[in-house]
Amino acid sequence: MEQLKGISIFVEAVEAGGFSAAAERLHLTRSAVGKTIARLEQRLGVRLFNRTTRMQSLTEEGRFFYERCLRAVEEIRLGEAMLESGRRDVRGRLRISMPVLFGRHCIAPILARLLDEHPNLELDLSFNDRIVDLLEDGFDLVIRNGPLKDNPDLMVRAIARQRMTVCAAPAYLEKHGAPQTVFDIPQHEGIVYRRGDDDKGWIFPTATDPGRRLAPKARLRLDDLASISDAAVAGRGLAWLPCWLVREEVLAGRLIQVLKQEPANVFDAHAVWLRSPVMLPKVRLAIDTLATGLPAMMG
Structure with missing residues (x-):
C-alpha cells in the first residue's frame, strides 16, 4: 500500500507540475510530497526528478516511469468511477476551471448550491481565462466559451447560449x-x-x-x-x-x-471533460446542473 501511495503521489506531482502544486491538490505539505518521492527514488535506485530551488522536471528515467505508472493509475481511477457510478450519493473533490467573469457571475453561484444538497461533495473552482489542459492541470471539468477545436480525447456538451x-x-x-x-x-x-x-x-x-x-x-x-x-x-x-x-x-x-x-x-458555452468509458457522477451532476440553471441567467 505504501508503494501504491508513492506512485500515486509521483503521478500527481508530474500532472500538477511540481511538488508544491501536488501538495495543494493532495492536501499534504510540500515536505511530505518531497519525502515520498525521495523514498520512491531510493527504492527504484534512480532519480525521477531534476530538482532546482525553483522547479522540478522529469529525468529521462522519470518520464519512462511516469508513462507506465499513468496507465496503472488510470485503471484505478476508472475502477473508482465505475464503483462510484453505482452509488446514489455524490462525493469527492470536483476540480473545475472556468473563465473569470463568466465563472464569477454565472457558473460559481449555480455550482455552490450543490454543496447544500451533497454533504460529501467538495468543489475546487479555478477562475482563469487561459486554455487549461484537463490532464496536465488536473481538472475534472472545464467551461469554455465559443467554438472549440475537435479533440478525440475530449467530450463536449453545450450548456448555455x-x-x-x-x-x-x-x-x-x-x-x-x-x-x-x-x-x-x-x-x-x-x-x-x-x-x-x-x-x-x-x-x-x-x-x-x-x-x-x-x-x-x-x-x-x-x-x-x-x-x-x-x-x-x-x-x-x-x-x-x-x-x-x-x-x-x-x-x-x-x-x-x-x-x-x-x-x-x-455563441455557446461548453462543458469539456476527458473521454472515459464511465463518467464520474460528480462530473455528470455538475454538467446537468449547469445545463438546467444557466439558460435563465443568460438574459
Whole structure:
C-alpha cells in the first residue's frame, strides 16, 4: 500500500507540475510530497526528478516511469468511477476551471448550491481565462466559451447560449443619440475589448454573412469586460457585451440596450471533460446542473 501511495503521489506531482502544486491538490505539505518521492527514488535506485530551488522536471528515467505508472493509475481511477457510478450519493473533490467573469457571475453561484444538497461533495473552482489542459492541470471539468477545436480525447456538451448586446449610458445617448441601425455604429464612440490582435469589430450576423463586423470609433480599448461595462456606465460610449454581464445595469437603468431589432451574435458555452468509458457522477451532476440553471441567467 505504501508503494501504491508513492506512485500515486509521483503521478500527481508530474500532472500538477511540481511538488508544491501536488501538495495543494493532495492536501499534504510540500515536505511530505518531497519525502515520498525521495523514498520512491531510493527504492527504484534512480532519480525521477531534476530538482532546482525553483522547479522540478522529469529525468529521462522519470518520464519512462511516469508513462507506465499513468496507465496503472488510470485503471484505478476508472475502477473508482465505475464503483462510484453505482452509488446514489455524490462525493469527492470536483476540480473545475472556468473563465473569470463568466465563472464569477454565472457558473460559481449555480455550482455552490450543490454543496447544500451533497454533504460529501467538495468543489475546487479555478477562475482563469487561459486554455487549461484537463490532464496536465488536473481538472475534472472545464467551461469554455465559443467554438472549440475537435479533440478525440475530449467530450463536449453545450450548456448555455450567450447573446451579445450593444448598450450605452443614458447620458451618452442623450448627448450623441442612439444608433438606429448597425451601420450607424462607425459614427459612434465605442469602448472596445482588446486582447492581442482581437480588435476586428463587433459581429452582427446575417444569413449571407454570419461573420459581418462593424467597428465604432475607439479611443478607449480595454482587455477586461467588467471595466468596459464600468466605462459604458460612465458615459464613455457604446459597449458590446454579453447580456448576462450587463443585466443588472440594464435593470437599474444605468445602461440602455440599443439596436435590439438587429441580429445579435450568439455563441455557446461548453462543458469539456476527458473521454472515459464511465463518467464520474460528480462530473455528470455538475454538467446537468449547469445545463438546467444557466439558460435563465443568460438574459
